[in-house]
Amino acid sequence: MTTLKxxxxxxxxxxxxxxxxxVVNPATEVTEDEFGRGCPADVDAAIAAARRAQPAWATTALEERVALIRDWADRIEEHTDELAELECREMGKPIGIGRGFIAAGVAGLRAAAAEALDYPFTTTTEDPDGGRTLIVRHPxxxxxxxxxxxxxxxxxxxxxxxxxxxxxxxxxxxSERSPLSTVxxxxxxxxxxxxxxxxxxxxHAGEPLVAHDDVDxxxxxxxxxxxxxxxxxSGHALHRAVxxxxxxxxxxVDEDVDVTATAQAVAFGAFVNTGQICTSMERIYVHEAIAADFVEELLSAAEDFACGDGLDPSVMMGPLVDDRQxxxxHAQVVDAVAKGATVLTGGELPEGIGFFYPATVVTNVDESMALMTEETFGPVAPVTVVSSFAEGVELASRSxxxxxxxxxxxxPDHLDDASRIPAGVIWINGWQGGGGTRTYEPARASGMGATGTTAAFDAATRPTTVHIAPVDD
Structure with missing residues (x-):
């Protein structure tokens, strides 16, 4: 065991x-490493260092900044296996799953570097009076x-x-729960x-950091x-927040889909990373015409997500990050059952070492249950049968x-209807599609601030208008 710095x-x-x-390994409950809990003095020192370095970094040629970022991406890619193992040790993600998401992160870093070369940091327009107006976007x-x-x-x-x-x-x-891979x-x-x-x-570190007057x-x-x-x-400090x-x-799930393939896709969306994804499938609305067959196939697909230590390459689902999670x-599942829900598989706390929780499928759910209204962040798939696609859209939008x-x-008509669901991203027939081309802003309580591609650079820069008046000869 080491002390992280x-x-x-x-x-x-x-x-x-x-x-x-x-840092406690959630599969073995063994302490991996330790680190300081942080304090305002740590934050002050880090922000002061960043402030000192910023002018020189901002005036470094864009091409040089991009080259350094690309070199870093190459090194990260070379250490994918090591990073995936660290993620597994700190929060339980199976290494096979971790490699894929790390690769996506590297691809996103490279995409940002490429986008920087095309982003209009300076634009110029000719004014009617013969002058020029420049819009310069500064970091x-x-x-x-x-x-x-x-x-x-x-x-x-x-x-x-x-x-x-x-x-x-x-x-x-x-996060204090998973610092190993970031170090x-x-x-x-x-x-x-x-x-x-x-x-x-x-x-103790996070609160003074986000409230610091010298953060922009x-x-x-x-x-x-x-x-x-x-x-x-951020509002009190008057600095920008994403x-x-x-x-x-x-x-x-509409009535015209391939039931088996769709159930397998939904199982993956609900159970991958043990359901610990902000975009996990946490409310499943299935057309009554296929509901019985879909649930049967979903139960079959859930069997592929047996719990285990993610260091084993064959494991599809690791533990939850800790016992608190x-x-x-489990409290959401217990609450749902008390209010009339039916657990078809899973839903029980396993005995033994590790913070495991089984892939769980629940039916007969409604909005009186926390399972249908609050974020679960675990491997639970609650299924609601709907009489029409329109009812599915209405319920999906009610959150x-x-x-x-x-x-x-x-x-096609149903897909047009679905595009009106209030959400930052809508995936049609393919969860997590689109890769690095996304530009979105979360709706409602899911956040604020557009990000992705050009919007991410808009957020990272501050525009200044420079008007140059014409000069008479």
Whole structure:
């Protein structure tokens, strides 16, 4: 076991707070590493380093910044297996699943570097009076990135690519539940000192970071409750905030689909990463014409998601991140059963070591149950039978969340109807499609601030208008 350190101004340094937190392997319940819980002094030092480095980084040629980012992406790719193992040890994601998502994160980092070369940092128009107007987009300055525990590598790469390429300097704080892989990412870094700083810890580091007067932008991914607090702190400090928060994503299954293939796809969307994805399929609305067959196929597909230690390449579903998360998931299932729901498979706390929870399919659910209204973040697939596609759309739209939605149908009219579901992303006949081409903004309580492709660079920069009046000869 080692003690993880902060990375500030190019130097690995201990937290100034003597209290220690532990990284516990959720499959074995063995402590892997420890680290300082963080404090305002750690945050002050990291932000000061980022502030000092920012002018030189902003004036570094764009092509040079992009080349450094691409070199980093290459190194990350070379260490994919190592990073996937670290994610497995810190939060339970099976290494086979982890490799794929890390590859997606690397692809996103490279896409951001390419986008930077095409982004209009300066545009010029000729004015009617003979003058010129320039719109120059400057980096906002120092950005704070706070990432969640469920995708430690992918989420940090997705957030920092446009910010770095646009000339901002960064302070990154990963979740206290999963710092191992982020520390390794920074070890692979080769940027000028102070451009990317790392502060470890829990709320003792996170709260002073997002509220700091010398931060210009906060990019936060996490729960709605924490997001509200971050938004309030950002509003008080009058700095920009991009918030991607929780989801309660619906999936609508129309009567004209291939039942077996669709049930397998829905099982994957509900159970992959043990359901610990903001865009997991957490509300399933199935047309009554195929409902019985669909549920039977979903139960069959759930059998492929047996629990196990994700270091075993054959394992499809690892543990939940910790016992607190497991008990939260189970409490929703217990509440649903008490209110009339039927558990067809799973739904019980297993005995033994590890924070495992079985793939669970539940029917006879309604909106009186937390399982249908609050984010679950676990491997639970609640199924509701609907009499029509229109009813599915209506129920799918009835939520306080609006992160993403998935629709399976071959009816063009129904697909048009589905596009009106209030969500940042809508996938048609293919969950998680689209790759790096997404531009979206979460709806309702799922967050605020557009991101992806050009929108990410808009968020990472501040426009200034420069008018040059004509000069008489």
């Amino acid at each position: 902060n990375h500030i101004d190019g130097i690995w340094t201990d937290s100034l707070d003597p209290h220690r937190l532990s 906002v300055g120092v950005a704070a990135i706070v990432t969640p525990w469920n995708f430690p590598v992918t989420m940090v790469l997705g957030a920092l690519g446009p910010l770095l390429a646009a000339g901002n300097t960064l302070v990154v704080k990963p 390794r990412l920074v070890e692979l870094l080769d940027l000028p000192a102070g451009v990317l700083n790392l502060v470890l810890g829990d709320a 932008l906060v990019h936060f991914t996490g729960s709605v409750a924490a997001g509200r607090a971050v938004g309030a702190a 918030l991607e928060l929780g989801g309660k994503d619906p999936v609508i 497991r008990r939260s998931v 306080s969340f609006g992160l993403a939605a998935t629709v399976y149908s071959h009816n």
